[in-house]
Amino acid sequence: MKVAVIGAGLIGQAWAIVFARGGCDVQLWDGDEQALDTARALVARQVAELEKQRLLHDAASVMSRIRTSASLEEALNGAQYVQENLPEKLEVKKEIFSKLDTLSDARAVLASSTSSIPASAFTEHLPGRHRCLVAHPVNPPYLIPVVELCGAPWTDKSVVETARSLHASVGQKPVVVHKELEGFVLNRLQGALLREAFRLVQNGYISVEDLDTTVKDGLGLRWAFMGPFETIDLNAPDGLQDYCNRYGGMYQSIAREQTSVDPWDVKVVDNIEQQRRSLLPKTELLDRRLWRDERLMELLRLKNMTDPVVPD
Amino acid sequence: MKVAVIGAGLIGQAWAIVFARGGCDVQLWDGDEQALDTARALVARQVAELEKQRLLHDAASVMSRIRTSASLEEALNGAQYVQENLPEKLEVKKEIFSKLDTLSDARAVLASSTSSIPASAFTEHLPGRHRCLVAHPVNPPYLIPVVELCGAPWTDKSVVETARSLHASVGQKPVVVHKELEGFVLNRLQGALLREAFRLVQNGYISVEDLDTTVKDGLGLRWAFMGPFETIDLNAPDGLQDYCNRYGGMYQSIAREQTSVDPWDVKVVDNIEQQRRSLLPKTELLDRRLWRDERLMELLRLKNMTDPVVPD
Structure with a gap:
C-alpha cells in the first residue's frame, strides 16, 4: 500500500510515522524543500524514540518505508491514499485539493487532516469530489489513535469505508462522523x-x-x-x-x-x-509536554497488552 | 488514627479497605448483624485480591486493622473520623446523623458518602453541625481515588481541612467543593x-x-x-x-x-x-464489570509508578 503525505509539518511528520509503522510505503512531500529535510530528521528522531519506548518494532525498516518526494507528482505517483496537512486556510485547501484531484490516480482516496473546515467547503468544485473526505487526527496520531472520518454530502460511502479499513489496518482507531458538523465529535464533547x-x-x-x-x-x-x-x-x-x-x-x-x-x-x-x-510556570510548559507524551506512551503500552495498537 | 465506618454495604466495605490499607484502625458497624458478617467475608476476599494485584502490601495486617462492632456506640468509641454509608434517604440520614452527633467524640469529624443529598439537608438541626460534611466517593474508592468534600454553609473550614488531610494520608485524592451544588462536580462534568x-x-x-x-x-x-x-x-x-x-x-x-x-x-x-x-449482551454485564475493575487496577498500578496512591 502506497500512501502520499502532503505537507511535512508536525502533523504530516506524525502521519508519515503512523503509516510507515503500519507497513505502508510513504511518500512525503512539502512545497518547502528545506522543511522536507527538517521533517526527515525529526521523523527519524521520533521513530528512534518510539522504538526505544517499545511502541514500534524496527526503526530502520520503518524509516526505509518513508521517502521524501521532490515534486507533488512524484509523491502522488502510485499512491492509493493521500493525507493532506497544509495550513488551515480555505483557499489553501481548495487549491491543493484541485491539484490532488488532477494529479493523483483516479481511484485514490483524498483525505484532509483539517480540524475546522468541512470537506464540502473545499471539494464541491472537483470532478473527483466523491473520493474526498476529512480524516481528522488528534496530535500526535502515533500516540493518540482516534481518527475522525467525515465526508461531504457527495462523498461515496465506499470511500469512507476504504479510509476506515486503511486506518484500522495501521493500528489507528477510526470513527465515522456521518454528517458534517462543527468541531466533529471529539471537540464537541x-x-x-x-x-x-x-x-x-x-x-x-x-x-x-x-x-x-x-x-x-x-x-x-x-x-x-x-x-x-x-x-x-x-x-x-x-x-x-x-x-x-x-x-x-x-x-x-x-x-x-x-x-x-x-x-x-x-x-x-x-x-x-x-x-x-x-x-506550572510558563518556562516549564515544554518539559511538561514531554512528560505528557511519556505518560501517553505508558498508557498506550498498557492498552496494547489487551488490545494491540501497534501492528506486528 | 481510628475511623468508624457506618453501614457495611458495598461502599462501607470499600471504605473499610481504603482506611485500613492506609494504616487506620477501622471499626465497621451495620444495623443488620448478618450484613456485617457478610461484609467481613467480602472485605477479606477483596483485600486478598488487591494484594495479589499489588495494590496493597500486606493483606493480613490490613485485615487485622478492620474490626466489626456489635453496637453503634462501640464503633464510635475513640473514632476521630466517621464515614457514614446508609441508604440514600433523607430521613435515614437525619436519624443517623443525630445519633452520630450524640454518641461520637465531640471532636470527631462526621462525613456522609451521599451522592445526592447536601449536608445542609440533614445536619441543620444538630448541635455539632459544624463538624459534618459530605465525603462523596466514586465506586469503588480503593480503585478510584477521588473524593469530593462538600460542607454545609455552617461546616467549619478546619473540619473540611481535617477530612482533606485524612483522605490524602490514606492515598485518596480529595477535592474541595466550596459551596453545595447538585451532583457536586464529578457528575456535573x-x-x-x-x-x-x-x-x-x-x-x-x-x-x-x-x-x-x-x-x-x-x-x-x-x-x-x-x-x-x-x-x-x-x-x-x-x-x-x-x-x-x-x-x-x-x-x-x-x-x-x-x-x-x-x-x-x-x-x-x-x-x-x-x-x-x-x-455486550446483558448476560455479560457482570463479566465486563470484572474486566473493568482489572483495567482500573492496571491503570492505578501504572499511575502509582510516578505518583504513589498506595501508601507504604
Whole structure:
C-alpha cells in the first residue's frame, strides 16, 4: 500500500510515522524543500524514540518505508491514499485539493487532516469530489489513535469505508462522523465538559487544580478504556437503560444550569491562567509536554497488552 | 488514627479497605448483624485480591486493622473520623446523623458518602453541625481515588481541612467543593459530556460504539492523567490563555447548539440500549464489570509508578 503525505509539518511528520509503522510505503512531500529535510530528521528522531519506548518494532525498516518526494507528482505517483496537512486556510485547501484531484490516480482516496473546515467547503468544485473526505487526527496520531472520518454530502460511502479499513489496518482507531458538523465529535464533547469546568471555577465551586483532580483521579480513569456509554452501561445493575431511569432526572436538573452560551469570560480565563501558572510556570510548559507524551506512551503500552495498537 | 465506618454495604466495605490499607484502625458497624458478617467475608476476599494485584502490601495486617462492632456506640468509641454509608434517604440520614452527633467524640469529624443529598439537608438541626460534611466517593474508592468534600454553609473550614488531610494520608485524592451544588462536580462534568453524547447519537452523527472510541482512544487518554485544564494548557504554544484565544470562538459557536434541557428521549435511550446490547449482551454485564475493575487496577498500578496512591 502506497500512501502520499502532503505537507511535512508536525502533523504530516506524525502521519508519515503512523503509516510507515503500519507497513505502508510513504511518500512525503512539502512545497518547502528545506522543511522536507527538517521533517526527515525529526521523523527519524521520533521513530528512534518510539522504538526505544517499545511502541514500534524496527526503526530502520520503518524509516526505509518513508521517502521524501521532490515534486507533488512524484509523491502522488502510485499512491492509493493521500493525507493532506497544509495550513488551515480555505483557499489553501481548495487549491491543493484541485491539484490532488488532477494529479493523483483516479481511484485514490483524498483525505484532509483539517480540524475546522468541512470537506464540502473545499471539494464541491472537483470532478473527483466523491473520493474526498476529512480524516481528522488528534496530535500526535502515533500516540493518540482516534481518527475522525467525515465526508461531504457527495462523498461515496465506499470511500469512507476504504479510509476506515486503511486506518484500522495501521493500528489507528477510526470513527465515522456521518454528517458534517462543527468541531466533529471529539471537540464537541471536550467543549461540553470544558464549558461546565469554566462555569464551576467562575462561580467559586472548585479550584483549577481540584477540578483537574476530579477528572484525572476519577471520571477520566474509566473513560481511558471504556468511553462514556460503556461506563454508564456498567454503572447500573441492569445496564444503560436502567442507569438512565435512575439518574436521568438528576442529569436533566443539572442541565438546566448548563445552558450559558456566553463567550468564556476574560476575567475567568485570566484567573484560570494564573492558577495554572502557579502550578506550572510558563518556562516549564515544554518539559511538561514531554512528560505528557511519556505518560501517553505508558498508557498506550498498557492498552496494547489487551488490545494491540501497534501492528506486528 | 481510628475511623468508624457506618453501614457495611458495598461502599462501607470499600471504605473499610481504603482506611485500613492506609494504616487506620477501622471499626465497621451495620444495623443488620448478618450484613456485617457478610461484609467481613467480602472485605477479606477483596483485600486478598488487591494484594495479589499489588495494590496493597500486606493483606493480613490490613485485615487485622478492620474490626466489626456489635453496637453503634462501640464503633464510635475513640473514632476521630466517621464515614457514614446508609441508604440514600433523607430521613435515614437525619436519624443517623443525630445519633452520630450524640454518641461520637465531640471532636470527631462526621462525613456522609451521599451522592445526592447536601449536608445542609440533614445536619441543620444538630448541635455539632459544624463538624459534618459530605465525603462523596466514586465506586469503588480503593480503585478510584477521588473524593469530593462538600460542607454545609455552617461546616467549619478546619473540619473540611481535617477530612482533606485524612483522605490524602490514606492515598485518596480529595477535592474541595466550596459551596453545595447538585451532583457536586464529578457528575456535573459527566452530565455535560453525556448530554452532548446523547445529542450526537440522537441526531445520527455517530454510533454508540464510535462515540465511545472517540473518548477511550482520544479524549480520555490525556484526561486519565491530566484533567481538562492541564490538557488545554499544554495544547497551545503559550499555555491556557493562548488556547482560549485560539479556540474560544469555536467552542462558543458549538455551545450554541448544546443548550437543550429536555429529558433524555425515551426512543434515543432505547436506541442506545439496543446498540449497547448488540456490543455486550446483558448476560455479560457482570463479566465486563470484572474486566473493568482489572483495567482500573492496571491503570492505578501504572499511575502509582510516578505518583504513589498506595501508601507504604
